[in-house]
Amino acid sequence: MPLALLALAIGAFGIGTTEFVIMGLLPEVADDFGVSIPTAGFLVTGYALGVMLGAPLMTALGTRISRKRMLMLLMGLFIVGNLLSALAPVFSVMLIGRVIASLAHGAFFGIGSVVAADLVAPDKKAGAISMMFTGLTVANVVGVPLGTLIGQTAGWRLTFTIVAALGVAGLAGIARLVPEMPRPEGVRLRHELAAFKNAQVLLAMAMTVLGFGGVFAAITYIAPMMTHVAGFADGSVTWLLVLFGLGMVGGNLVGGRYADRALMPLLYVSLGALAVVLALFTLTAHHKVLAGVTIALIGALGFAAVPPLQKRVLDQAHDAPTLASAVNIGAFNLGNALSAWLGGLVIAAGFGYTAPNWVGAALAAAALLLAFLSAALERKGSAPSTVVAVATPAGQRPAVHH
Secondary structure, three states, X not given: OOOHHHHHHHHHHHHHHHHHHXXXXXXXXXXXXOXXXXXXXXXXXXXXXHHHHHHHHHHHHHHHOOHHHHHHHHHHHHHHHHHHHHHXXXXXXXXXXXXXXXXXXXXXXXXXXXXXXXXXXXXXXXXHHHHHHHHHHHHHHHHHHHHHHHHHHHXXXXXXXXXXXXXXXXXXXHHHHOOOXXXXXXXXXXXXXXXHHOHHXXXXXXXXXXXXXXXXXXXXXXXXXXXXXXXXXXXXXXXXXXXXXXXXXXXXXXXXXXXXOOHHHHHHHHHHHHHHHHHHHHHHOOXXXXXXXXXXXXHHHHHHXXXXXXXXXXXXXXXXXXXXXXXXXXXXXXXXXXXXXXXXXXXXXXXXXXXXXXXXXXXXXXXXXXXXXXXXXXXXXXXXXXXXXXXXXXXXXXXXXX
């Protein structure tokens, strides 16, 4: 694998740490600012919405500069946002800092996925993408647990200061290791937007929203769920996040290995099993050992779907993959925001800390149904081929006249 993938993984590590560490620190942040747990959950929702909006916005702004320079600019934005979060005097300022940091997230993974895929042979693209995402998953084994531990013992502000320092390391790695890869000539924003006329691209993104939403319906509120329901001590949340992270690493590597060979079967298995495991989590959350096993499985099954979903979007939007790839990263985080919001709703409604697991199971099951629909349309050769073949020329004619 090219050394440049290491640089992308370093950046992914920093981003993964800031995205997920907040979930282990929600009680501390809520106490510090004097807000409720569901209100503190907006730090998760706000970040996710920022990723969703920032992905197309930042990618569009970066159409005129090289991919390497854009990745460096995104890491700079990430550093600023995390420093603002660390220094925030009130909750609203921290929320703004989270959103600023999140604007870099989608475009970084979107552009990074295209760069990673371009660095290797066609039959190794999913593996290269999964190598970059390994930084994100390893963050959950190392960065998030350490950040949670530091936040619980020395204060959550120190955690976000360290995350900003990770951003500096990521920036240096990209500057040194990623080769200059200018944007392909003749590919403009209008051309990139044409990918969204492909029904299969839209279906893959919808699967991403629902499938990833299933994971984070449960994981967003993991700290209060495990301390109030399972009976774990506050310090144990760190080790539970390690289990989740180990599951993520394993699932991501399996997904990267098999997505190049059996993409759709892998999606069926991972999404179907995820729905079942999330439903069972409402029961296993009451037992410490079973809860730990379930958390690891949720991480593994959720992230086994990441490389195949990202590769499917790249494959279907092959003529103009950059924007579609970035928007799909936004779709991951739309699922994150949707599930964090829905999870907060069911908790606030008095259904208990395990209620978000039912929300997650329903979202994952819906993603599985879309996977079957996507495969059926592809077999029939109806909607996808018709949409691409007919709509693209039609979409180009108005562009010429206007």
